[in-house]
Structures are given as structure tokens and as C-alpha cells.
Amino acid sequence: MFDPLDAAPYLLDLSENENSVPENYREVEKRPDVLVYTSEPLQEDVAIAGEISAVLYAASSARDTDWLVRLSDVDEEGNSIRLSDGIICARYRHSFAEPKLLEPGQIERYEIRMGKIANVFEKGHRIRVCVTSGAENFSFPNPNTGTDLATETETVVARQHIxxxxxxxxxxxxxxxPKNR
Structure with missing residues (x-):
């Protein structure tokens, strides 16, 4: 479920130009509107560098909604440090020039570009991917109604499926x- 009036928080204050500061999302990830996928503890270091993206197949009961995907590095104590994330408004899933509202319940494919990053997930850490529809403090919550995002005053609670x-x-x-050998 995604309730625009109770959107999951984005922990950075963009007004303070903090977009590249890593934050611990451990508590946010306990919310019922955040879907969490976590690897097993890594058996060896895993290094990444470059552009990250996600492909998401999802359906919503709403005519429009947002999807946010976040990549985190989880240490042995369970701290979930944000490395990269990306968000897309469903109506723009095919084109920004020609928005198209959702057919409620229909599965759609989303390509979500995330920021470029370089990181070494250390042995014993976990790789975590989270999906949610809210990012309060990052973007205005999508009202899910399918009407004008800038002027809409009503909201609809959406049932989301990944x-x-x-x-x-x-x-x-x-x-x-590549691994150094």
C-alpha cells in the first residue's frame, strides 16, 4: 500500500544540497510500504563502479504513482547505507513528451535510472535493494489520482504489486x- 499522506521519508535534505551524503535507512526499511530484498552475507568483496539501473515489473490500483528503487550496503550491525537511488513517475514510463496513465492492475515494465556510484561491498556485508512509492523530502508524493500533479489536492491510497x-x-x-587475481 502507498498512502501519499504517509509517504516513506527520504532522509536527505535536498534544500541543504546533501544529495551525495550517505544515510542509514535501517529504520525506514521497517515500514510496511517499503519492499526490501537483501542478499546473504557476501563471501568475498564485491566491487562495482558505473551507472546503476533497475528494471521493475509492477502493477498499481491507481491511475498514476511513483516508484523509487534504492541500493544500500548493509554492514554486520544491520546499518543500511544508501549508495544510489532512482525514481520514476508511472505516467512517464514510456515518454516524458507523451505521458500515459496506468490501467489499474495491469503489469507494466519500468526502467529506473539510478546514480553512478563506485563501492566495494565488503566480505560479510549484504547488498540490499528497496522499492517504495514515496520519497518525502525528495519529491512531492504522487497523489495517485492521475490528474495534474501540480494542482491536485485529493489523494488515493494505492495497492502496489512488484x-x-x-x-x-x-x-x-x-x-x-573484475576481481583482481
Whole structure:
């Protein structure tokens, strides 16, 4: 469920130009409107560098909504440090020039560009990917109504579904660096 009146917080204050500051999302990830995927503890260091993106197959009960995907590095104590994220408004999933509202319940494919990053996930750490529809303090919550985002005063609670099966392989693209041998 995504309630625009209770959107998941984005921990950085963009008005203070803090966009590149890593934050600990450990508590935010406990919210029921944040879907969390976490790897097993890594058996060896994993290095990445470059552009990150996500492919998301999702359906919503709403005519419009937002999707945010976040990549985090989780240490042995469970701290979840944000490395990169990206957000897309569903109506612009195909084109910014020709927005198209959702058919409620229909599965759609989203390409979500995330920021470039270089990081070494250390042995014993976990790789975490989170999906949510809210990013309060980063973007205005999408009212989910399908009307004008700038003037809408009403909101709709949306039932969100993420798919990750053979026909709908939601995934994140990580630019892995070769291992030094």
C-alpha cells in the first residue's frame, strides 16, 4: 500500500544540497510500504563502479504513482547505507513528451535510472535493494489520482504489486568490476 499522506521519508535534505551524503535507512526499511530484498552475507568483496539501473515489473490500483528503487550496503550491525537511488513517475514510463496513465492492475515494465556510484561491498556485508512509492523530502508524493500533479489536492491510497518471476524478471543492474587475481 502507498498512502501519499504517509509517504516513506527520504532522509536527505535536498534544500541543504546533501544529495551525495550517505544515510542509514535501517529504520525506514521497517515500514510496511517499503519492499526490501537483501542478499546473504557476501563471501568475498564485491566491487562495482558505473551507472546503476533497475528494471521493475509492477502493477498499481491507481491511475498514476511513483516508484523509487534504492541500493544500500548493509554492514554486520544491520546499518543500511544508501549508495544510489532512482525514481520514476508511472505516467512517464514510456515518454516524458507523451505521458500515459496506468490501467489499474495491469503489469507494466519500468526502467529506473539510478546514480553512478563506485563501492566495494565488503566480505560479510549484504547488498540490499528497496522499492517504495514515496520519497518525502525528495519529491512531492504522487497523489495517485492521475490528474495534474501540480494542482491536485485529493489523494488515493494505492495497492502496489512488484513482480519477480520468470515472465516478469524485476532486477537491478550492477556494474561489477573484475576481481583482481
Amino acid at each position: 513482480y519477480h518471476d520468470e515472465q516478469h524478471p524485476s532486477h537491478i543492474r550492477l556494474p561489477l568490476l
